[in-house]
Amino acid sequence: MSEYHNPVMLAECIDALAIKPGGVYVDVTFGGGGHSREILRHLNGKGRLLAFDQDADAQQNIPNDDRLTFIDQNFRFLKNNCRLHGAIPVDGVLADLGVSSHQFDRPERGFSTRFDADLDMRMDQSSSLTAKEVVNSYAEVDLHRIFGIYGEIQNARTLAKTIVTARLNSSIDTVSDLKDAIRSLIPKGKENKYLAQVFQALRIEVNQELEALQDFLNQTADVLAVGGRLVVMSYHSLEDRLVKNFIAKGKFRGEVEKDFFGNEIKPFESVSRKAITASEEEIKENNRARSAKLRVAVKL
Known part of the structure; x- marks a missing residue:
């Protein structure tokens, strides 16, 4: 775990998930397991956590906890895996996008x-x-x-x-x-x-990162319960733009669709008008936090 970065905006991510102790949650970017461990601390014996990571290195960080199901796949296969494990609907989905410090710090990975x-x-x-x-x-x-x-x-x-x-x-x-x-x-x-x-x-x-992100976001609406939270942290403008548009319009480009009465047809409502960013103190301690943007939405 020591080689992995400190999770960026950990407290903000956990607050944004609004965790119910007996709920079902998904961490689609397990990495060093920092976010997952904190989610588990907020769950009781009935709570469940599914964690995704396609990097074999991440499996060294899996905690010994019966409430955790680890899935060694890309998060673009979110819906199929949640269905396979009997975990639909879920109460919250967390994604911390991009490359981990661990991947950057391993020379042979070429990142x-x-x-x-x-x-x-x-x-x-x-x-x-x-x-x-x-x-x-x-x-x-x-x-x-x-x-x-x-x-x-x-x-x-x-x-x-x-x-x-x-x-x-x-x-x-x-x-x-x-x-x-x-x-x-x-x-x-x-x-x-x-x-x-x-x-x-x-x-x-x-890594087909933008295609995978769009596949993932499109599936979140089918996986989340009404009132469930989507929490996504991105580190560059291309990702953030996709997340922002999807939350605002339910799609990645063009205008939001409306019904006969002029009501917007979209699966999510943004919880905060602007992206949440890291504090000056956190940025001083962890440079990775400087470019992070956290967006939070609730399933309608």
Whole structure:
């Protein structure tokens, strides 16, 4: 557990879930188990918790507790697994999106710009697509799309062209290979930010993070009981925008649908008008909290 990050906004997440002691809850991003342990502390003997994580490393953190059911799958399979375990409807669903500090701190996982390692970036290590394959086999037009949309990189077209040209000479297999290939494009004084955007784009593509998030959010309405809570914490604008739109409109783009009488048709009502952010004290202690946005909704 020590290698895993302190859970961001732990108290705020638990408050947002409004836990009933005998209720059924789902933590779809188990990781180090920090949020799950705190949820279990608020449950009595009749309460239940389902915890999802597709990273095999997370299984080392499972507490010995009969009330916990661990599911080693991506949260995009939320509904099927809740049904399989006889846990529909549930009273609350918590998602802490993104990569854990543990994954960043393991050099061989290839998530971090700080270490040299193979370009891997798979959250589920049984999946076949790696960042190495994306960089070496994707067409220039696809790399341009990934870096522009997922990385929000200004010179995405030039970046894609540079990578495609570089790989003609030799395969781009490691973090160092990639840095060397794009060195001329990295803005002076903004090296860390630029590389973080490049790595974010590749990671999102490898793990299909935005597609998985949309699949997950669409299923939450079917899984939650009326009055149940959806609590989602995101760390970059792409995720936060999807969460915000889904809570506000029940969909990811376009306007909210209305019935014949002009009433909005949507599954959730936002609990707080604006996203909840971490306190200055927490940000000082845990830099990961700086970009976190917590959104809370209740099932109508």
